[in-house]
Amino acid sequence: MKNKKVLVAVTGGVLGILAILLVKMGNPANMGYCIACFLRDISGGLGFHRAEIVQYMRPEIFGLISGAFLAAFLSKEHKSVGGSSPFIRFTLAFAGMIGMLVFLGCPVRAVLRLAGGDWNAGVGILGLIAGVVIGIQFLNKGFSLGRASGMQSVNGYIFPVMAVAILVLLVFGTSFFFSSKSGPGSMHAPVIISSAAGIAVGALAQRSRFCMIGGIRDFILFRDTHLLIGFIALLVIAFLGNLTVGAFKPGFAGQPIAHTDGIWNFLGMLLAGASATMLGGCPLRQLIAASEGNTDCVITIVGFIAGAAFAHNFGLAASAKGVSFAGQTATLVGILIVFTIGFLGTYRQTSYSGGTSYGQNG
């Protein structure tokens, strides 16, 4: 168990170092990794939205999936499962993505932004914690997405094998997908570096079960610091890295790909935190679980991509100028939807009481 804890810290640390390196090599500032932003870029790369400045098939994501798939396969942890409330997962992910795009980052980028001196991210992280606390209330009252069951094994291979195939195409320089000519989508590290960085973190995160939401959640629920160590390692290493390369610029105003609207930074991440807690993990963890053969988590990723497309097609995503009225409305509607699912999905599981036999698997 001690080794696992070290592995969680190593995952956070490696994520931090590679994030700084990726920015140095061309990724947008404070965006070495951002699962939400990268899925949004992929949504654009596939032409699902029309925001021409955020279209790029981020090799980091396909690398993450490939690395996690390989690690799961080699450790015999790849298992095809599914059937645990797929459409609730899609909906929670869709809403959570809108929250993340109102803040402009997933939990990983929130920490990277903070490590770069963007204090707006501190407000976002407070919102994230508030969201996790709300999600925990639902979990404690018995909210459950229900049990997944085993599936025919091909189910669990489609997603990771497709990701490997796309990664190979990207490495060989395909120009098949949409790719931004300007804006954040046009800023990226060389494909081979991005791919390798993705694979490394994917494999590490699969072995360590690294999860940003899990870190906050388990500390609040169980006073368990196991996953929180990864969160802290990411923050500390990325902070030291930014200091080293001179990228630490403290302040609220003028931060890269960020806005200063505190209320919406807070509420956007509250929405993301509550939905991720109900989904069982942060977007990075969802990607890893999807690579391990969990088809429910694949649906979650599809929900993220659809949410990102919707957010950009209808001007809900924030920009450096702030959050549009449509984005504010969508955040509140998203919170309402997630809370409603939380209330309605809260029912007691029957299978934990004494005397339940193995045969009664619901």
Place this chain on the structure above:
Amino acid sequence: MDKMVDARGLLCPEPVLLTKRVIDKLTDGTVKVIVDNNAAKENVTRLSENLGWTVSISPEGKDYVLTITK
């Protein structure tokens, strides 16, 4: 009779929450938890050990049975 927790098909934190609900009500005894993935196995073990229980793990087909005692 031993308490039983069936956490198969559930992703964390649910297996841990279900286990905790049961062992929080006990001062000693034996609880058997059945899980079907390594992450749940590790997490339930960690929680139980943190709370001062001893855990022994035995594979059963594709599942694991964790016997938690104090």
